[in-house]
Amino acid sequence: MTGNMTNAQSQEGLLVHGLTVSYGKREILHGISLDNMRPGRVTALLGPNGSGKSTFLRAVAGLTASKGEVVLKGRNLATLPVGERARIGAYLPQSLPPEVHLQVLEAVMVARRAGEGVSAECALSEAMEVLEGLGIADLALRYLDELSGGQRQLVGLAQALVRKPELLLLDEPLSALDLRYQFAVMEAVRRETQARGIVTLLVVHDLNIALQRADDVVYMREGRLIGQGVVMDVTTPDILADVYGVRTRLEVCPRGLPHVLVDGVVEDSSEEEQRY
Template identity: 40%
Template sequence: MKTQTLAIDDLHVRRSGTDILSGVSCSLTTGQVVGVIGPNGAGKSTLLSAVAGQSGFSGTVTWSGSGAGSGYGRRPESADVGYMPQSCKVSAALTVLETVLLGTHERLGWRVSQSDIARATDILAELSLSHLASRCMTTLSGGQQQLVLLAQRLVRQPGLLVLDEATSALDMSHQISVLMLLKRYVVRHNALALMAIHDLNIAMQYADQLVLIHDGRLIHQDAPENVLSVENIRRCYGLDVDLVARPGGRPVIAPLARATA
């Protein structure tokens, strides 16, 4: 399968006279789960929204040579993007299966095919949600709703997944299950998953690459063990940490204390 590329070039976002993102540039290829990390207010959500074509920016974002956006007010030109924003909740009286099936259609007034149902059923099974298929969304916990909405994005099999904290309401076991599912998905479909991750140890162990954002600027893009250095964590998070080596694996981050000047 041909490698596809997400190219972000000199991306700027300015709101109410304040620079939210300043000159972010990076290039990411398919077959990877890429974590976007950084402290609160760093610009992670703004970056993901811009990449998904949901907010204005200056600079360019291209996906496989097709413009996902350029300049203020542009919408994505590619339908190959599955975007899950940070605040994502269903209040309509839909079942879990109906909610997932909505992901296969961009408009209402459609007929559901057997292949659509089969694909939605398979996704629910992969996320261990089959037993909830006939449940109303409004009866689910926040974490269960989050998993269903992720299934909705996956059912269309987009080449570019843009996920803003898609595991924030999940316990550690479910977070790891989702990351492992995404790692299988990007390989199987030659896709790219770009997702915000708050837990640095989850990011260290399960992302293929990390993009570190601080004060609206890209600080480092590389393999997790190179991005999450003692120096970068201290600079961006204000924490002193130990990196505890593991035989045959990436180190574990052990926070010590707030960094002192």
């Protein structure tokens, strides 16, 4: 038993070392290194607007030039052919899938078949399976350009999942969704992550969703890592003050779910220092 635990804990997932990104002369990510993110776990990436979350995901996906190393299960992703890297890691951008005149089912099938010799029959059944898992099978024959933003975001997620990635990078996948779909999507992401042993990293803004639905968290501020680890171990009023500049209380509801209450903003500490 103990042996298994140790095995699971040391199971190699995603490692990031010294990831640095610059746009022109401006350095945006300042050498971010992250401990092993294990397969089967959902990590929420949190931080204020402009802290570099999207840049980080894009750099891990290999879509932005960067320095440093990104290693997935022992493979340095930078050394893989572009097609192989794209197959291993699925990235869902913050922007919504385009309003093209294509049926949902077709769009998901195309994503499944991209770069791989999968039969149409096989792609069809796998696409339907993913749509069912996300609770949007009823949209299969609708056209993307007649869907709401939230519905299109779900189709984007279906396109990412259908490719059976080993690494799933989701940039604000909940932002256009109503409460019911936010819950459904987080459950689907968790289920797929666990069932397929995916390393999942997603940007969310709602701290309570992260507290209740993610396994681990990564906190960023101004292009730097502030904290990483199991959600409830790392999330403290101190770290939230540091990351967001807010005063908070963390409470546990009668059903055992943690939630955060924001009481106000932190006083400017530089002024305080000057007073002493």
